[in-house]
Amino acid sequence: MVFGSSVAPGGAALPRESRDRKLNATSFVVLGMLAQGPATSYDLKQRVALTIGNFWAFAHSQLYDEPVRLVEAGLLTATEEEGGRRRRTYSITEEGRTALREWLASPTLDETEVRDLGLLKLFFSAFAEAEDLATLARTRRDSHKARADGYMAMYNQIAGYADRWQVKSLELGIRIERCVERFWTEFTEELDSGTHKPPNRPQ
Numbered sequence: 001m002v003f004g005s006s007v008a009p010g011g012a013a014l015p016r017e018s019r020d021r022k023l024n025a026t027s028f029v030v031l032g033m034l035a036q037g038p039a040t041s042y043d044l045k046q047r048v049a050l051t052i053g054n055f056w057a058f059a060h061s062q063l064y065d066e067p068v069r070l071v072e073a074g075l076l077t078a079t080e081e082e083g084g085r086r087r088r089t090y091s092i093t094e095e096g097r098t099a100l101r102e103w104l105a106s107p108t109l110d111e112t113e114v115r116d117l118g119l120l121k122l123f124f125s126a127f128a129e130a131e132d133l134a135t136l137a138r139t140r141r142d143s144h145k146a147r148a149d150g151y152m153a154m155y156n157q158i159a160g161y162a163d164r165w166q167v168k169s170l171e172l173g174i175r176i177e178r179c180v181e182r183f184w185t186e187f188t189e190e191l192d193s194g195t196h197k198p199p200n201r202p203q
Contacts, residue, residue, distance in 0.1 A: 022073055023099065026062045030070060031100045034092040041067060041088070051166065054151070055173055075099055118143075118184075134191050141184035148177035 033039065033047050041064040048063065067090045070076040075096035078088045092100075118140040125133045151174045159167050 022069070023103070025056075026058055026066050027070060027075075028100065028103050029056070029058075030063065030066050030090075031075065031092060031096050031103075034067075034076065034090055035097060035100055038089050038091040040090070044090075055169070070096065116180075134188070137184050137188040137191060141181060141188055144177050144181035144184060148174055148181055151177060 029048065029052065030044065033044050036047075039047065044063045044067070045060050048060070067076055067078070067088075071078050071090070074093060076090045076092055078090050080086055080088045118136060121128075121136055122133075125136070128136075151170060155167065155170050155174060158170075
């Protein structure tokens with residue numbers, strides 16, 4: 001049983017401006033993943049967890065909702081099992097590939113967002129005890145080191161056969177994690193040596 005088409009009601013092609021109003025970052029995550037091959041929502045969740053989930057956070061429940069919406073928009077088709085769990089397997093349409101290519105060709109002017117809980121705590125550390133600040137610095141150093149080491153292991157494992165631009169994105173992840181690891185390492189050394197002078201605590 002197949003659902004979805006690339007036409008609007010009445011048989012007219014889906015207008016680009018209508019399509020663009022409906023698409024968001026999650027839409028393009030789904031389109032990009034399905035451009036690599038058909039998948040169920042569970043398959044999408046697994047693919048994301050192993051790849052872009054390392055740098056693009058969002059609710060994985062969207063990987064169950066968004067494909068349905070994209071089928072309605074004509075950017076995907078869905079084939080449902082006749083029996084059993086009646087799982088739906090999604091495939092990208094030519095209209096979906098066009099939307100993905102247009103998105104990739106569009107300007108990318110948004111600023112990079114940094115949502116780092118350690119950085120947020122550091123900002124307010126004038127209200128913390130000295131030992132809490134030291135613990136924060138050590139745990140953030142260790143956390144970023146572990147993540148960078150994990151990325152390096154992944155890089156060494158896939159570099160010989162994976163898509164080169166996906167490997168390149170992993171390279172940036174390694175550089176970012178090493179940079180942040182170095183920041184917290186140096187800050188830890190400052191605290192340990194006593195060269196860092198804490199600010200006066202606000203009253």
